[in-house]
Amino acid sequence: MPLVVKKFGGTSVGTIDRIKRVAQRVKKSVEQGEKVVVVSSAMSGETDRLIGLTRELSNRPDPREYDMVVSTGEQVAIGLISIALKEMGIDAVSLTGWQVPIYTDNAHTKARILSIDTHRIHKELDDGKVVIVAGFQGVTENGDITTLGRGGSDTTAVALAAALKADVCEIYTDVPGVFTADPRIVENAKKIDMISYEEMMEMASLGSKVMQIRSVEFAAKYGVRIHVKSSFTDEDGTWIVEENEEMERVAVRGISHELKEAKITVVRVPDRPGIAAKLFKALGDNNIVVDMIVQNVSHEGFTDISFTVNKVDADFAEEIANKVSAEIGAKGVERDDKIAKISVVGLGMKTHAGTAARMFEVLDKEGINIYAISTSEIKISCLIDEKYAELAVRSLHEAFIEDMEGAVKYE
Amino acid sequence: MPLVVKKFGGTSVGTIDRIKRVAQRVKKSVEQGEKVVVVSSAMSGETDRLIGLTRELSNRPDPREYDMVVSTGEQVAIGLISIALKEMGIDAVSLTGWQVPIYTDNAHTKARILSIDTHRIHKELDDGKVVIVAGFQGVTENGDITTLGRGGSDTTAVALAAALKADVCEIYTDVPGVFTADPRIVENAKKIDMISYEEMMEMASLGSKVMQIRSVEFAAKYGVRIHVKSSFTDEDGTWIVEENEEMERVAVRGISHELKEAKITVVRVPDRPGIAAKLFKALGDNNIVVDMIVQNVSHEGFTDISFTVNKVDADFAEEIANKVSAEIGAKGVERDDKIAKISVVGLGMKTHAGTAARMFEVLDKEGINIYAISTSEIKISCLIDEKYAELAVRSLHEAFIEDMEGAVKYE
Numbered sequence A, B: 001m002p003l004v005v006k007k008f009g010g011t012s013v014g015t016i017d018r019i020k021r022v023a024q025r026v027k028k029s030v031e032q033g034e035k036v037v038v039v040s041s042a043m044s045g046e047t048d049r050l051i052g053l054t055r056e057l058s059n060r061p062d063p064r065e066y067d068m069v070v071s072t073g074e075q076v077a078i079g080l081i082s083i084a085l086k087e088m089g090i091d092a093v094s095l096t097g098w099q100v101p102i103y104t105d106n107a108h109t110k111a112r113i114l115s116i117d118t119h120r121i122h123k124e125l126d127d128g129k130v131v132i133v134a135g136f137q138g139v140t141e142n143g144d145i146t147t148l149g150r151g152g153s154d155t156t157a158v159a160l161a162a163a164l165k166a167d168v169c170e171i172y173t174d175v176p177g178v179f180t181a182d183p184r185i186v187e188n189a190k191k192i193d194m195i196s197y198e199e200m201m202e203m204a205s206l207g208s209k210v211m212q213i214r215s216v217e218f219a220a221k222y223g224v225r226i227h228v229k230s231s232f233t234d235e236d237g238t239w240i241v242e243e244n245e246e247m248e249r250v251a252v253r254g255i256s257h258e259l260k261e262a263k264i265t266v267v268r269v270p271d272r273p274g275i276a277a278k279l280f281k282a283l284g285d286n287n288i289v290v291d292m293i294v295q296n297v298s299h300e301g302f303t304d305i306s307f308t309v310n311k312v313d314a315d316f317a318e319e320i321a322n323k324v325s326a327e328i329g330a331k332g333v334e335r336d337d338k339i340a341k342i343s344v345v346g347l348g349m350k351t352h353a354g355t356a357a358r359m360f361e362v363l364d365k366e367g368i369n370i371y372a373i374s375t376s377e378i379k380i381s382c383l384i385d386e387k388y389a390e391l392a393v394r395s396l397h398e399a400f401i402e403d404m405e406g407a408v409k410y411e
Helices: A016-031 A046-057 A063-070 A072-087 A119-126 A152-163 A197-205 A213-222 A275-285 A311-328 A355-365 A386-402 B016-031 B046-057 B063-070 B072-087 B119-126 B152-163 B197-205 B213-222 B275-285 B311-328 B355-365 B386-402
Strands: A003-008 A035-040 A092-095 A102-104 A113-116 A130-134 A137-139 A145-147 A168-173 A194-196 A226-230 A238-241 A254-258 A261-270 A290-295 A302-310 A332-336 A339-345 A372-376 A379-385 B003-008 B035-040 B092-095 B102-104 B113-116 B130-134 B137-139 B145-147 B168-173 B194-196 B226-230 B238-241 B254-258 B261-270 B290-295 B302-310 B332-336 B339-345 B372-376 B379-385
Touching: A003 A016, A003 A152, A016 A035, A016 A072, A016 B046, A035 A072, A035 A119, A035 A152, A046 A063, A046 A072, A046 B016, A046 B072, A063 A072, A063 A145, A063 B072, A063 B092, A072 A092, A072 A130, A072 B046, A072 B063, A072 B072, A092 A119, A092 B063, A102 A152, A113 A152, A119 A130, A130 A152, A137 A152, A152 A168, A152 A213, A194 A197, A197 A213, A197 A238, A197 A254, A197 A339, A254 A386, A261 A275, A261 A311, A261 A339, A275 A290, A275 A302, A275 A311, A290 A372, A302 A311, A311 A332, A339 A355, A339 A386, A355 A379, A355 A386, A379 A386, B003 B016, B003 B152, B016 B035, B016 B072, B035 B072, B035 B119, B035 B152, B046 B063, B046 B072, B063 B072, B063 B145, B072 B092, B072 B130, B092 B119, B102 B152, B113 B152, B119 B130, B130 B152, B137 B152, B152 B168, B152 B213, B194 B197, B197 B213, B197 B238, B197 B254, B197 B339, B254 B386, B261 B275, B261 B311, B261 B339, B275 B290, B275 B302, B275 B311, B290 B372, B302 B311, B311 B332, B339 B355, B339 B386, B355 B379, B355 B386, B379 B386
Parallel strands: A003 A035, A003 A168, A035 A130, A092 A130, A102 A137, A168 A226, A194 A238, B003 B035, B003 B168, B035 B130, B092 B130, B102 B137, B168 B226, B194 B238
Antiparallel strands: A102 A113, A137 A145, A226 A238, A254 A339, A261 A302, A261 A332, A290 A302, A339 A379, A372 A379, B102 B113, B137 B145, B226 B238, B254 B339, B261 B302, B261 B332, B290 B302, B339 B379, B372 B379
16 A cells, blocks of 8 residues: 655635645545545635734744744644545544644754654554644654744654655645746756756755755655655646766756855955955854855956855855954955846756856856856856846756757767 | 733634734733643634535534644634744743643543643643644543533633642633623623632523533633623623632622524324424434423323423424434424524522512513523523513513612622
């Protein structure tokens, strides 16, 4: 009897009618002989409403109490799904994070799952029930409620699938799967049938918002097969699985773009050992995550150091950069919020040379200047002017995906 | 160091501003050297919203899942109160029913408290924290969330006060206390300074909605001193305490009225033994609570039997009465929804004769016909036409409360 974990996002349970549709879908699985564990997010808009209430009282609400308030969104959703199922004659039971229990560390608002006790879930499944688990939440050893951070329901689903050794973890969302590029920008963007964990992690970290990156890491670690699909159709979506040889045939799996970063440049930095370390230590000490870093070639003993950070951290990062700039005798700090990071991702890059060169060529042909470059084994990212972002994505998609000669190389 | 349990109803925490005001009030108590345990209801309207969601899915939502959904209202409120207190520099911690834990039986939607483990609350109080407990909810031995039924937050507060041996249980509400009659009807209604548990139970069961009756029973059983007061002022409200000799001096403490009942009459019932038993057994078997019962004097071997039930049960009760009527060969069933039950309540009745006579006299003088009468040691209730309800309350209030000679007798 196959065991399936089905995760529904906020949009999929956003109204009473949609909850009924989720229940119908679950009923169908049960009737096909599957054991089903459902993981649900809060109804769309609910988490934001709850966060709003806490913010009306405090700019920095106490994290433990914030979790107390915000975790209720999922609790409401799982109770409603269970009621809907029972109304259709399917036996069901909802479980909060502490009822499972899903143990986490005590890093409130961004807790990590430490372990899952599967006894109660197995017992309820053996009793013939559908088990509906609240996503996004857990409980500490001391019995305090925690939340896993935004998008944490994906992590709950994958962790449960791993703990229960489920046959598949289905992630239902409002899009039909993972695309080769953002379909709102690229008309010819295609649904990807199969993608490796590693590629998906790069896509997720680069702004393709289908899945939370931490949940993909988790799936990779425990070999959980993920199937991302639309909650509105019955079509197959995108499978996220272990990489295989077949996959390496494709040099570029997808093109992603990210507009959330800002670039900060410390100008005319004396080119001495330890200067860069001083800057990035100061940023790290203040919990600011730096993404790309570029240091120009030294010119007459001076250089420029640029880095990018998430826009929400940019004010603070600029302040720190200014302080360090003064200390080290640099000329000053410049900031640019109008930038975009465009990336091409694909396992095939490991074995196919020339992807980087082709990428630069395409951008150059469109007259797009590259501010910075960063690479991994399966990804190349270029920082460009924000106003060229859509043009760059379209051109790269055409070159690497639509023009099959450029995208797929047969060994 | 005095220990105080403070319970706030939905109106008192109905907006973010009101939650801040609650926090201010708690802060004041802490600064005056009190240990404070807060019990909160859900923000007003929230419980109804949550119930509405469950009803959209099912006319009879599964009770366990209903509790899962509905219990979130209080959880949000306690988290917000705690955030508000911390923002004011007062250390606080919120606890749900299962976190305390407050153990109940598994009668979902109307569970009864079985025991309260006070270890965690004492530990948090000893750490100098204000403890904020979710009202209206508990947990079964199996770890399922239960709710105590409407108004159950009062019971939570009183039960906690008993378990913690608190010096007083303060019930904050949107009125200044318990009144001698409904102030919306009787202009001269006065706040009662002190009332016995027994009187309060009668008042509560008769429609004075300040406190849930079960919570007063609980307070009586464990001798918890209750202080009902307004959450909007600092004035003293009404103390609910053990009866004392002083109290017996007053024959009538208050006048209450209840418009929620319907009267059903089985007409021309053959007057044989066992007929009434048959009717009321059928009602009882279907969980319909019957309040007043009147059987007329038999006339030529036939009699009429009337009884009252809550209006929400009236359709079902009428259906049952019709069935029994046919079985026993009665003439038929009549129903009247336009009735009112008017009651005078007072400990002093135990020792002062003539209250009933005076009550009938007052009603008669106003030309109000009495359909039925029921009495206890400290209460007389009369069933009358609904259209005379306000007139009856005003006249009785004048006779027993405002006219001091009629109300208070000095031994």
